[in-house]
Amino acid sequence: MAELNPFKIAQKELDEAAEYLKLDAGTHEMLRWPMREFHFTIPIKMDNGSIKVFKGFRVQHNDARGPAKGGIRFHPKETIDTIRALAALMTWKTAVVDIPLGGSKGGIICDPHELSDREQEQLCRGWVRQIFKNIGPVQDVPAPDVMTNPQHMIWMLDEYETLMGGKYPGVITGKPVGMGGSNGRTEATGYGVIFTLREALKTLDMEIKKTSASIQGFGNVAQYAAELFVKYGGKVVAASCWDDKDKTVYTYRRLKGIDPEFLQSITDKYGTINKDKASKEGYEVLGGDKWIEQEVDILIPAAIENQITKETVGKIHPKVKILAEAANGPTTPEADKVLFGREIYVIPDFLCNAGGVTCSYFEQVQNNMNYYWNREEVFSKLDHVMTNAFHSVDKKAREESIPNRLTAYLLSVQRVVDAMKLRGWV
Ligand code: NAD
Numbered sequence: 300m301a302e303l304n305p306f307k308i309a310q311k312e313l314d315e316a317a318e319y320l321k322l323d324a325g326t327h328e329m330l331r332w333p334m335r336e337f338h339f340t341i342p343i344k345m346d347n348g349s350i351k352v353f354k355g356f357r358v359q360h361n362d363a364r365g366p367a368k369g370g371i372r373f374h375p376k377e378t379i380d381t382i383r384a385l386a387a388l389m390t391w392k393t394a395v396v397d398i399p400l401g402g403s404k405g406g407i408i409c410d411p412h413e414l415s416d417r418e419q420e421q422l423c424r425g426w427v428r429q430i431f432k433n434i435g436p437v438q439d440v441p442a443p444d445v446m447t448n449p450q451h452m453i454w455m456l457d458e459y460e461t462l463m464g465g466k467y468p469g470v471i472t473g474k475p476v477g478m479g480g481s482n483g484r485t486e487a488t489g490y491g492v493i494f495t496l497r498e499a500l501k502t503l504d505m506e507i508k509k510t511s512a513s514i515q516g517f518g519n520v521a522q523y524a525a526e527l528f529v530k531y532g533g534k535v536v537a538a539s540c541w542d543d544k545d546k547t548v549y550t551y552r553r554l555k556g557i558d559p560e561f562l563q564s565i566t567d568k569y570g571t572i573n574k575d576k577a578s579k580e581g582y583e584v585l586g587g588d589k590w591i592e593q594e595v596d597i598l599i600p601a602a603i604e605n606q607i608t609k610e611t612v613g614k615i616h617p618k619v620k621i622l623a624e625a626a627n628g629p630t631t632p633e634a635d636k637v638l639f640g641r642e643i644y645v646i647p648d649f650l651c652n653a654g655g656v657t658c659s660y661f662e663q664v665q666n667n668m669n670y671y672w673n674r675e676e677v678f679s680k681l682d683h684v685m686t687n688a689f690h691s692v693d694k695k696a697r698e699e700s701i702p703n704r705l706t707a708y709l710l711s712v713q714r715v716v717d718a719m720k721l722r723g724w725v
Contacts, residue, residue, distance in 0.1 A: 305384035362401035370444025394711030436469035489523025491654015508532035516602030518570030
Protein backbone atom coordinates (compact mmCIF):
# COMPACT_ATOMS: atom_id res chain seq x y z
CA MET A 300 0.00 0.00 0.00
CA ALA A 301 1.68 3.19 -1.24
CA GLU A 302 0.07 5.29 1.48
CA LEU A 303 1.93 3.44 4.22
CA ASN A 304 5.38 3.53 2.61
CA PRO A 305 7.15 5.81 5.11
CA PHE A 306 9.60 7.22 2.57
CA LYS A 307 6.78 8.10 0.16
CA ILE A 308 4.99 9.82 3.04
CA ALA A 309 8.18 11.75 3.94
CA GLN A 310 8.60 12.84 0.32
CA LYS A 311 4.96 13.86 0.09
CA GLU A 312 5.26 16.00 3.22
CA LEU A 313 8.40 17.63 1.83
CA ASP A 314 6.68 18.22 -1.56
CA GLU A 315 3.95 20.18 0.17
CA ALA A 316 6.51 22.35 1.98
CA ALA A 317 8.54 22.81 -1.22
CA GLU A 318 5.45 24.02 -3.06
CA TYR A 319 4.60 26.44 -0.26
CA LEU A 320 8.18 27.76 -0.20
CA LYS A 321 8.28 27.86 -4.03
CA LEU A 322 11.56 25.92 -4.08
CA ASP A 323 13.18 25.56 -7.48
CA ALA A 324 13.04 22.04 -8.96
CA GLY A 325 16.74 21.24 -8.36
CA THR A 326 16.76 22.24 -4.69
CA HIS A 327 13.53 20.32 -4.15
CA GLU A 328 14.93 17.20 -5.84
CA MET A 329 18.10 17.39 -3.72
CA LEU A 330 15.98 17.26 -0.55
CA ARG A 331 13.75 14.41 -1.76
CA TRP A 332 16.64 11.91 -1.72
CA PRO A 333 19.40 10.91 0.70
CA MET A 334 22.85 12.31 -0.16
CA ARG A 335 24.44 8.93 0.58
CA GLU A 336 23.20 5.43 1.28
CA PHE A 337 25.14 2.35 2.44
CA HIS A 338 23.86 -1.25 2.31
CA PHE A 339 26.00 -4.06 3.64
CA THR A 340 26.09 -7.58 5.06
CA ILE A 341 27.27 -8.52 8.56
CA PRO A 342 28.25 -12.18 8.99
CA ILE A 343 28.06 -13.40 12.59
CA LYS A 344 29.25 -16.63 14.13
CA MET A 345 26.24 -17.63 16.22
CA ASP A 346 26.52 -19.32 19.62
CA ASN A 347 25.61 -22.67 18.05
CA GLY A 348 28.58 -22.42 15.67
CA SER A 349 26.59 -21.60 12.53
CA ILE A 350 27.16 -18.45 10.43
CA LYS A 351 24.23 -16.10 10.01
CA VAL A 352 24.34 -13.12 7.65
CA PHE A 353 22.48 -9.96 8.72
CA LYS A 354 21.69 -6.92 6.57
CA GLY A 355 22.78 -3.46 7.73
CA PHE A 356 22.15 0.05 6.47
CA ARG A 357 23.22 3.65 6.96
CA VAL A 358 21.46 6.48 5.18
CA GLN A 359 22.82 10.05 5.29
CA HIS A 360 20.03 12.31 4.14
CA ASN A 361 21.58 15.77 4.39
CA ASP A 362 24.62 17.29 6.11
CA ALA A 363 24.51 20.90 4.92
CA ARG A 364 24.02 22.22 8.47
CA GLY A 365 26.63 20.00 10.18
CA PRO A 366 27.61 16.34 10.69
CA ALA A 367 24.73 13.96 9.98
CA LYS A 368 23.01 12.62 13.10
CA GLY A 369 20.65 9.74 13.68
CA GLY A 370 19.96 6.52 15.53
CA ILE A 371 20.54 2.85 14.78
CA ARG A 372 17.52 0.57 14.92
CA PHE A 373 17.44 -3.18 15.47
CA HIS A 374 14.18 -4.45 14.01
CA PRO A 375 13.13 -7.74 12.40
CA LYS A 376 10.95 -5.91 9.87
CA GLU A 377 13.37 -3.08 9.08
CA THR A 378 13.21 -1.74 5.53
CA ILE A 379 15.40 0.68 3.61
CA ASP A 380 12.41 2.96 3.02
CA THR A 381 11.79 3.25 6.76
CA ILE A 382 15.45 4.16 7.27
CA ARG A 383 15.33 6.69 4.41
CA ALA A 384 12.22 8.33 5.82
CA LEU A 385 13.69 8.49 9.32
CA ALA A 386 16.99 9.91 8.01
CA ALA A 387 15.07 12.73 6.28
CA LEU A 388 13.07 13.27 9.45
CA MET A 389 16.37 13.73 11.34
CA THR A 390 17.38 16.49 8.91
CA TRP A 391 14.13 18.34 9.66
CA LYS A 392 14.36 17.54 13.37
CA THR A 393 17.86 19.01 13.89
CA ALA A 394 16.84 22.01 11.79
CA VAL A 395 13.55 22.71 13.60
CA VAL A 396 15.32 22.90 16.98
CA ASP A 397 18.15 24.79 15.24
CA ILE A 398 21.14 22.72 16.31
CA PRO A 399 24.13 22.54 13.91
CA LEU A 400 23.64 18.96 12.66
CA GLY A 401 22.24 17.14 9.63
CA GLY A 402 20.17 13.97 9.40
CA SER A 403 20.89 10.25 9.04
CA LYS A 404 19.59 6.87 10.25
CA GLY A 405 20.80 3.28 10.29
CA GLY A 406 19.71 -0.15 11.20
CA ILE A 407 20.15 -3.87 11.16
CA ILE A 408 17.42 -6.34 10.26
CA CYS A 409 17.41 -8.48 13.38
CA ASP A 410 15.39 -9.33 16.47
CA PRO A 411 17.56 -8.78 19.55
CA HIS A 412 15.08 -10.85 21.63
CA GLU A 413 16.44 -13.86 19.77
CA LEU A 414 20.14 -13.01 20.12
CA SER A 415 22.49 -13.58 23.04
CA ASP A 416 24.55 -10.69 24.40
CA ARG A 417 27.62 -12.07 22.63
CA GLU A 418 25.79 -12.25 19.31
CA GLN A 419 24.49 -8.68 19.77
CA GLU A 420 28.02 -7.47 20.53
CA GLN A 421 29.32 -9.12 17.35
CA LEU A 422 26.52 -7.49 15.38
CA CYS A 423 27.41 -4.03 16.75
CA ARG A 424 31.10 -4.50 16.01
CA GLY A 425 30.33 -5.90 12.54
CA TRP A 426 28.12 -2.90 11.73
CA VAL A 427 30.97 -0.52 12.64
CA ARG A 428 33.57 -2.50 10.65
CA GLN A 429 31.43 -2.04 7.55
CA ILE A 430 30.79 1.70 7.94
CA PHE A 431 33.62 3.20 10.06
CA LYS A 432 35.18 5.10 7.15
CA ASN A 433 31.90 6.93 6.57
CA ILE A 434 30.93 7.84 10.12
CA GLY A 435 32.77 9.93 12.74
CA PRO A 436 32.42 13.02 14.92
CA VAL A 437 32.75 15.33 11.91
CA GLN A 438 30.88 13.12 9.40
CA ASP A 439 27.97 11.20 10.83
CA VAL A 440 27.18 10.42 14.47
CA PRO A 441 24.98 7.40 15.35
CA ALA A 442 22.89 7.00 18.53
CA PRO A 443 20.50 4.50 20.15
CA ASP A 444 17.01 4.04 18.71
CA VAL A 445 14.39 1.30 18.67
CA MET A 446 15.77 -1.78 20.48
CA THR A 447 19.31 -0.42 20.81
CA ASN A 448 20.76 0.87 24.09
CA PRO A 449 23.89 2.42 25.70
CA GLN A 450 25.62 -0.98 25.87
CA HIS A 451 25.26 -1.35 22.08
CA MET A 452 26.72 2.15 21.68
CA ILE A 453 29.78 1.31 23.81
CA TRP A 454 30.49 -1.84 21.78
CA MET A 455 30.28 0.29 18.63
CA LEU A 456 32.46 3.03 20.14
CA ASP A 457 35.05 0.46 21.22
CA GLU A 458 35.19 -1.09 17.74
CA TYR A 459 35.52 2.35 16.12
CA GLU A 460 38.32 3.41 18.49
CA THR A 461 40.13 0.10 17.96
CA LEU A 462 40.01 0.55 14.18
CA MET A 463 40.98 4.24 14.33
CA GLY A 464 43.64 3.87 17.03
CA GLY A 465 42.50 6.75 19.26
CA LYS A 466 39.79 8.05 21.56
CA TYR A 467 36.79 9.48 19.73
CA PRO A 468 33.97 9.84 22.27
CA GLY A 469 32.08 12.14 19.88
CA VAL A 470 31.66 9.39 17.24
CA ILE A 471 28.52 8.09 18.90
CA THR A 472 26.05 9.45 21.43
CA GLY A 473 23.79 7.74 23.95
CA LYS A 474 26.87 6.40 25.75
CA PRO A 475 26.52 5.48 29.44
CA VAL A 476 27.16 8.29 31.93
CA GLY A 477 30.80 8.06 33.04
CA MET A 478 31.82 6.75 29.62
CA GLY A 479 31.29 10.03 27.77
CA GLY A 480 27.50 9.97 28.03
CA SER A 481 25.44 12.97 29.08
CA ASN A 482 23.40 13.10 32.23
CA GLY A 483 19.73 13.10 31.31
CA ARG A 484 20.04 11.43 27.87
CA THR A 485 17.84 8.52 28.95
CA GLU A 486 15.02 10.87 29.94
CA ALA A 487 15.64 13.52 27.25
CA THR A 488 13.21 12.43 24.53
CA GLY A 489 10.32 11.74 26.90
CA TYR A 490 10.92 14.93 28.87
CA GLY A 491 11.22 16.92 25.62
CA VAL A 492 7.80 15.60 24.58
CA ILE A 493 6.32 16.92 27.82
CA PHE A 494 8.11 20.30 27.56
CA THR A 495 6.40 20.84 24.19
CA LEU A 496 3.09 19.47 25.51
CA ARG A 497 3.27 21.82 28.54
CA GLU A 498 3.70 24.79 26.16
CA ALA A 499 0.87 23.57 23.89
CA LEU A 500 -1.46 23.35 26.89
CA LYS A 501 -0.55 26.94 27.84
CA THR A 502 -1.34 28.22 24.35
CA LEU A 503 -4.68 26.37 24.46
CA ASP A 504 -5.40 27.77 27.91
CA MET A 505 -5.62 24.32 29.47
CA GLU A 506 -4.35 23.55 32.95
CA ILE A 507 -2.04 20.54 32.92
CA LYS A 508 -3.31 19.43 36.35
CA LYS A 509 -6.80 19.02 34.93
CA THR A 510 -5.76 16.94 31.92
CA SER A 511 -5.48 13.25 31.18
CA ALA A 512 -3.51 11.30 28.59
CA SER A 513 -3.32 7.90 26.94
CA ILE A 514 0.01 6.62 25.65
CA GLN A 515 0.87 4.07 22.98
CA GLY A 516 4.04 2.19 23.93
CA PHE A 517 5.91 1.91 27.21
CA GLY A 518 9.53 1.96 26.11
CA ASN A 519 12.18 4.59 26.72
CA VAL A 520 10.24 7.57 25.38
CA ALA A 521 6.83 6.68 26.82
CA GLN A 522 8.14 5.89 30.31
CA TYR A 523 9.81 9.27 30.83
CA ALA A 524 7.01 11.17 29.11
CA ALA A 525 4.58 9.52 31.55
CA GLU A 526 6.87 10.25 34.50
CA LEU A 527 7.19 13.99 33.80
CA PHE A 528 3.54 14.43 32.81
CA VAL A 529 2.48 12.90 36.13
CA LYS A 530 5.10 15.01 37.97
CA TYR A 531 3.48 18.12 36.45
CA GLY A 532 0.15 16.95 37.87
CA GLY A 533 -1.42 15.34 34.78
CA LYS A 534 -3.05 11.91 34.81
CA VAL A 535 -2.09 9.06 32.45
CA VAL A 536 -4.97 6.61 32.25
CA ALA A 537 -3.54 4.06 29.81
CA ALA A 538 -0.31 2.79 28.28
CA SER A 539 0.03 0.03 25.73
CA CYS A 540 2.84 -2.25 24.62
CA TRP A 541 3.74 -5.15 22.41
CA ASP A 542 3.85 -8.43 24.34
CA ASP A 543 6.43 -10.65 22.72
CA LYS A 544 5.39 -13.75 24.67
CA ASP A 545 1.75 -13.54 23.55
CA LYS A 546 2.66 -11.94 20.18
CA THR A 547 0.01 -9.27 20.62
CA VAL A 548 -0.56 -5.72 21.82
CA TYR A 549 -2.11 -4.95 25.21
CA THR A 550 -3.37 -1.69 26.68
CA TYR A 551 -3.01 -1.33 30.45
CA ARG A 552 -5.61 1.01 31.92
CA ARG A 553 -6.23 2.47 35.35
CA LEU A 554 -8.87 5.19 35.31
CA LYS A 555 -7.62 6.81 38.52
CA GLY A 556 -4.21 7.14 36.80
CA ILE A 557 -1.31 4.78 36.22
CA ASP A 558 1.74 4.87 38.47
CA PRO A 559 4.64 5.31 36.00
CA GLU A 560 7.26 4.23 38.54
CA PHE A 561 5.41 1.02 39.37
CA LEU A 562 4.82 0.21 35.69
CA GLN A 563 8.50 0.90 34.95
CA SER A 564 9.47 -1.53 37.69
CA ILE A 565 7.53 -4.35 35.97
CA THR A 566 8.61 -3.51 32.40
CA ASP A 567 11.49 -5.29 30.67
CA LYS A 568 14.25 -3.57 28.70
CA TYR A 569 12.23 -3.89 25.47
CA GLY A 570 9.28 -1.97 26.92
CA THR A 571 7.02 -4.97 27.59
CA ILE A 572 4.90 -4.65 30.73
CA ASN A 573 4.51 -7.82 32.82
CA LYS A 574 0.84 -8.69 32.33
CA ASP A 575 0.38 -10.81 35.44
CA LYS A 576 1.99 -8.27 37.77
CA ALA A 577 -0.02 -5.42 36.23
CA SER A 578 -3.37 -7.17 36.54
CA LYS A 579 -2.52 -8.22 40.12
CA GLU A 580 -2.09 -4.50 40.91
CA GLY A 581 -5.56 -3.75 39.53
CA TYR A 582 -4.69 -2.60 36.02
CA GLU A 583 -7.28 -3.52 33.40
CA VAL A 584 -5.69 -5.47 30.55
CA LEU A 585 -7.45 -4.51 27.32
CA GLY A 586 -6.81 -6.11 23.98
CA GLY A 587 -5.58 -4.51 20.78
CA ASP A 588 -5.25 -0.80 20.20
CA LYS A 589 -7.59 0.47 22.91
CA TRP A 590 -5.14 3.24 23.84
CA ILE A 591 -6.46 5.32 20.93
CA GLU A 592 -10.12 5.13 22.02
CA GLN A 593 -9.68 6.50 25.54
CA GLU A 594 -11.73 9.47 26.74
CA VAL A 595 -8.75 11.74 27.44
CA ASP A 596 -7.50 15.24 26.56
CA ILE A 597 -4.20 14.11 25.11
CA LEU A 598 -2.98 11.19 23.01
CA ILE A 599 0.72 10.38 22.98
CA PRO A 600 1.70 7.79 20.36
CA ALA A 601 5.17 6.66 21.51
CA ALA A 602 5.67 3.28 19.84
CA ILE A 603 5.99 2.86 16.07
CA GLU A 604 5.06 4.52 12.78
CA ASN A 605 1.71 4.52 10.91
CA GLN A 606 -0.58 4.11 13.92
CA ILE A 607 -3.04 6.94 13.24
CA THR A 608 -4.36 6.16 9.78
CA LYS A 609 -7.57 6.80 7.87
CA GLU A 610 -8.85 3.53 9.40
CA THR A 611 -7.99 4.35 13.04
CA VAL A 612 -8.40 8.15 13.19
CA GLY A 613 -12.18 7.84 13.59
CA LYS A 614 -11.65 5.95 16.86
CA ILE A 615 -10.20 9.03 18.54
CA HIS A 616 -12.57 10.23 21.26
CA PRO A 617 -14.26 13.65 20.76
CA LYS A 618 -12.71 14.84 24.03
CA VAL A 619 -9.15 14.65 22.63
CA LYS A 620 -7.63 18.12 22.11
CA ILE A 621 -3.94 17.38 21.57
CA LEU A 622 -1.90 14.75 19.76
CA ALA A 623 1.71 14.83 20.96
CA GLU A 624 3.65 12.74 18.45
CA ALA A 625 6.40 11.19 20.56
CA ALA A 626 7.03 8.42 18.00
CA ASN A 627 8.45 9.02 14.57
CA GLY A 628 5.87 9.07 11.77
CA PRO A 629 2.85 7.87 13.80
CA THR A 630 0.30 9.70 11.62
CA THR A 631 -0.37 9.22 7.92
CA PRO A 632 -1.09 12.31 5.74
CA GLU A 633 -4.76 11.32 5.28
CA ALA A 634 -5.30 11.00 9.02
CA ASP A 635 -3.44 14.27 9.51
CA LYS A 636 -6.04 16.09 7.40
CA VAL A 637 -8.83 14.62 9.54
CA LEU A 638 -7.05 15.81 12.71
CA PHE A 639 -6.70 19.34 11.29
CA GLY A 640 -10.40 19.30 10.37
CA ARG A 641 -11.30 18.21 13.90
CA GLU A 642 -9.11 21.00 15.31
CA ILE A 643 -6.97 18.55 17.25
CA TYR A 644 -3.73 20.36 18.08
CA VAL A 645 -0.87 18.26 16.65
CA ILE A 646 2.67 18.61 17.99
CA PRO A 647 4.46 17.10 14.98
CA ASP A 648 6.90 14.26 15.56
CA PHE A 649 10.11 15.94 14.52
CA LEU A 650 9.43 18.83 16.90
CA CYS A 651 7.82 16.82 19.70
CA ASN A 652 10.51 14.14 20.03
CA ALA A 653 13.55 16.32 19.25
CA GLY A 654 14.65 16.23 22.92
CA GLY A 655 16.72 13.10 22.29
CA VAL A 656 18.79 14.53 19.49
CA THR A 657 19.13 17.83 21.32
CA CYS A 658 20.60 16.01 24.32
CA SER A 659 22.82 14.00 21.96
CA TYR A 660 24.09 17.31 20.65
CA PHE A 661 24.75 18.37 24.26
CA GLU A 662 26.63 15.08 24.73
CA GLN A 663 28.90 15.90 21.78
CA VAL A 664 29.48 19.43 23.10
CA GLN A 665 30.47 17.97 26.49
CA ASN A 666 32.72 15.39 24.78
CA ASN A 667 34.49 18.18 22.91
CA MET A 668 35.03 20.15 26.14
CA ASN A 669 35.75 16.99 28.16
CA TYR A 670 33.67 18.66 30.87
CA TYR A 671 30.28 17.37 31.99
CA TRP A 672 27.12 19.12 33.14
CA ASN A 673 24.82 17.95 35.94
CA ARG A 674 21.24 16.81 35.29
CA GLU A 675 19.66 20.15 36.23
CA GLU A 676 21.92 21.95 33.78
CA VAL A 677 21.10 19.50 30.98
CA PHE A 678 17.32 19.64 31.58
CA SER A 679 17.29 23.42 31.84
CA LYS A 680 19.19 23.76 28.52
CA LEU A 681 16.90 21.13 26.97
CA ASP A 682 13.78 22.91 28.18
CA HIS A 683 15.09 26.18 26.71
CA VAL A 684 15.72 24.65 23.25
CA MET A 685 12.41 22.73 23.12
CA THR A 686 10.34 25.65 24.39
CA ASN A 687 11.88 28.07 21.87
CA ALA A 688 11.40 25.62 19.00
CA PHE A 689 7.79 24.97 20.02
CA HIS A 690 6.91 28.67 20.10
CA SER A 691 8.60 29.45 16.79
CA VAL A 692 6.38 26.79 15.15
CA ASP A 693 3.22 27.67 17.08
CA LYS A 694 3.55 31.41 16.37
CA LYS A 695 4.05 30.98 12.62
CA ALA A 696 1.24 28.40 12.38
CA ARG A 697 -1.20 30.79 14.08
CA GLU A 698 -0.07 33.76 11.98
CA GLU A 699 -0.49 31.87 8.71
CA SER A 700 -3.41 29.62 9.78
CA ILE A 701 -1.65 26.50 8.56
CA PRO A 702 -1.10 23.10 10.25
CA ASN A 703 1.76 22.79 12.75
CA ARG A 704 3.40 20.00 10.76
CA LEU A 705 3.55 22.07 7.58
CA THR A 706 4.84 25.02 9.61
CA ALA A 707 7.59 22.92 11.19
CA TYR A 708 8.56 21.74 7.70
CA LEU A 709 8.61 25.30 6.36
CA LEU A 710 10.97 26.47 9.11
CA SER A 711 13.34 23.52 8.88
CA VAL A 712 13.37 23.12 5.09
CA GLN A 713 14.16 26.82 4.74
CA ARG A 714 17.08 26.50 7.19
CA VAL A 715 18.52 23.55 5.25
CA VAL A 716 18.02 25.32 1.92
CA ASP A 717 19.78 28.44 3.26
CA ALA A 718 22.76 26.27 4.31
CA MET A 719 22.88 24.51 0.92
CA LYS A 720 22.73 27.86 -0.90
CA LEU A 721 25.49 29.38 1.25
CA ARG A 722 27.65 26.34 0.47
CA GLY A 723 26.94 26.77 -3.23
CA TRP A 724 25.30 23.32 -3.59
CA VAL A 725 22.12 24.64 -5.15
P1 NAD B 1 11.45 1.28 22.70
O1 NAD B 1 11.90 0.14 21.87
O2 NAD B 1 12.14 1.58 23.97
O3 NAD B 1 9.88 1.13 23.04
C1 NAD B 1 8.92 0.89 22.07
C2 NAD B 1 7.63 0.58 22.80
O4 NAD B 1 6.57 0.45 21.85
C3 NAD B 1 7.65 -0.72 23.60
O5 NAD B 1 6.94 -0.54 24.79
C4 NAD B 1 6.90 -1.69 22.69
O6 NAD B 1 6.32 -2.77 23.40
C5 NAD B 1 5.86 -0.76 22.12
N1 NAD B 1 5.22 -1.23 20.89
C6 NAD B 1 5.77 -1.78 19.80
N2 NAD B 1 4.83 -2.04 18.88
C7 NAD B 1 3.64 -1.64 19.42
C8 NAD B 1 2.30 -1.63 18.98
N3 NAD B 1 1.96 -2.09 17.77
N4 NAD B 1 1.35 -1.14 19.80
C9 NAD B 1 1.66 -0.68 21.03
N5 NAD B 1 2.92 -0.65 21.50
C10 NAD B 1 3.89 -1.13 20.70
O7 NAD B 1 11.47 2.56 21.72
P2 NAD B 1 11.59 4.08 22.12
O8 NAD B 1 13.02 4.45 22.16
O9 NAD B 1 10.73 4.39 23.27
O10 NAD B 1 11.00 4.76 20.80
C11 NAD B 1 9.60 4.88 20.57
C12 NAD B 1 9.36 5.78 19.36
O11 NAD B 1 9.98 7.04 19.57
C13 NAD B 1 9.92 5.26 18.04
O12 NAD B 1 9.09 5.70 17.00
C14 NAD B 1 11.27 5.97 17.95
O13 NAD B 1 11.72 6.06 16.61
C15 NAD B 1 10.89 7.32 18.51
N6 NAD B 1 11.99 8.11 19.04
C16 NAD B 1 12.80 7.62 20.02
C17 NAD B 1 13.81 8.41 20.52
C18 NAD B 1 14.69 7.96 21.65
O14 NAD B 1 15.50 8.76 22.12
N7 NAD B 1 14.55 6.75 22.15
C19 NAD B 1 14.04 9.70 19.99
C20 NAD B 1 13.18 10.17 19.00
C21 NAD B 1 12.16 9.36 18.54
